[in-house]
Amino acid sequence: MRTEAAVLCVVLASGAWAETPASHFEVNVPLEVTLVGLTFGVRPEVLYRPASAGTVSKLRLAFGVLGGPEQLFLPLSLGYRAHFRQADLVQPLVGAGIELQHRWVRDLPVVRQFGGYFEFGVAFAVTAQLRVQVLFGLDLMLLGGPGVGFGPRAGVGWCF
Amino acid sequence: MRRTWPLLLILFATPALTHVPARLHADAVYVLPRPEVSSALFGEFLTGAEHFVVKVTHATRFGAPIEILVPHQADLFTHRPAWAVVGPGLPAPNAEELAALPAPLPAGFGAVVDLNQVDPRPVIFESVMRRFYWTSGPLAVVLPKGESELWIWSPGHTRGKFGLGYGVEEGGGYMAALQEWSFYAY
Numbered sequence: 001m002r003t004e005a006a007v008l009c010v011v012l013a014s015g016a017w018a019e020t021p022a023s024h025f026e027v028n029v030p031l032e033v034t035l036v037g038l039t040f041g042v043r044p045e046v047l048y049r050p051a052s053a054g055t056v057s058k059l060r061l062a063f064g065v066l067g068g069p070e071q072l073f074l075p076l077s078l079g080y081r082a083h084f085r086q087a088d089l090v091q092p093l094v095g096a097g098i099e100l101q102h103r104w105v106r107d108l109p110v111v112r113q114f115g116g117y118f119e120f121g122v123a124f125a126v127t128a129q130l131r132v133q134v135l136f137g138l139d140l141m142l143l144g145g146p147g148v149g150f151g152p153r154a155g156v157g158w159c160f
Numbered sequence: 161m162r163r164t165w166p167l168l169l170i171l172f173a174t175p176a177l178t179h180v181p182a183r184l185h186a187d188a189v190y191v192l193p194r195p196e197v198s199s200a201l202f203g204e205f206l207t208g209a210e211h212f213v214v215k216v217t218h219a220t221r222f223g224a225p226i227e228i229l230v231p232h233q234a235d236l237f238t239h240r241p242a243w244a245v246v247g248p249g250l251p252a253p254n255a256e257e258l259a260a261l262p263a264p265l266p267a268g269f270g271a272v273v274d275l276n277q278v279d280p281r282p283v284i285f286e287s288v289m290r291r292f293y294w295t296s297g298p299l300a301v302v303l304p305k306g307e308s309e310l311w312i313w314s315p316g317h318t319r320g321k322f323g324l325g326y327g328v329e330e331g332g333g334y335m336a337a338l339q340e341w342s343f344y345a346y
Contacts, residue, residue, distance in 0.1 A: 037290025038346050069346075070232045070292045105232055105292045108283040145287025 022053040023159040028133060030155030034066060036148065037103070039073040041066030043153060047081060056082045060095060074102040075139075077117060091123040091131075099139055113144035123157070131157040178288045178330055181337050181344050184312070186210035195222070198327035201310075202344055205241065208317030211262040214310040214324075221305055225298035228276055228312065229323040232283060232292035239320040240281075243296070244273040244311045249304030262313035272301050275315060289337070289345055293323065 026047040043064030066073040079097015103111040121135030184203035250270030257273035276296040
């Protein structure tokens with residue numbers, strides 16, 4: 001009962017937690033683990049809102065540097081992200097786009113794969129500018145060897 | 161809806177473009193359930209003295225490329241497991257191959273042996289599990305009608321994981337891979 005009350009308080013409070021940011025840019029630095037082809041690292045991203053404040057649509061550009069026991073993984077992504085309920089504490093995120101993946105080992109030329117990605121998650125507004133976000137990404141490579149990859153990422157972001 | 165069909169096709173076709181994975185244990189003979197479909201048979205040398213055995217039975221003469229893979233990890237650089245196809249109707253191995261086998265060759269048996277000595281070691285990228293492996297290089301073997309055995313051992317008694325690729329007709333594997341995901345994926 002106490003837990004339910006706490007959840008209810010958070011939900012009610014979330015409606016007035018953050019102001020709608022008027023900024024057009026957002027930079028996020030999430031840590032990521034890829035669970036197919038194990039790698040760990042960062043995948044910084046820049047988001048741009050082309051329309052007026054409060055609209056959900058953002059363009060996303062991301063470049064990752066991740067390393068693992070077998071490879072260095074360098075993904076480059078370009079896509080769209082819908083960022084909902086930006087005035088609330090909990091802000092759902094959904095996105096999709098295209099991705100070019102580079103994988104490198106010492107004794108083989110760079111392996112390149114091209115395809116698309118999907119992502120979903122939530123951002124938590126700490127302040128009007130600062131956010132913590134948690135996402136789960138899924139990619140489907142079509143060229144350079146078919147395959148599906150997925151993994152979680154989490155980090156902080158700043159709107160300006 | 162019409163536009164979603166290509167995506168659905170790709171999503172469901174991708175698992176079909178894989179070898180069927182299975183895990184080998186040195187203390188039990190593994191019987192390949194569908195030898196006409198390609199397999200990726202994974203195991204691990206814990207002591208370096210293990211002898212893995214896989215039984216395959218073909219209703220007719222059957223050609224299959226076979227290669228042995230080792231994860232491309234620095235501590236496995238010297239790990240070079242060997243394989244052999246053993247059975248009646250196969251050619252007699254040469255003296256070096258015969259001496260390298262992990263067990264005496266039964267009377268009437270021949271063997272095709274690959275001691276995994278190619279240097280420099282070729283590297284492949286396996287796009288489904290997104291892993292890099294050193295490979296012995298695929299060697300095509302014509303298996304006779306009837307029962308044969310695949311033997312896998314570590315001539316240098318090195319320890320570590322390996323995968324044996326067998327066949328070309330891919331028959332799906334994502335669901336099977338999920339059963340022992342941590343072993344196949346990492």
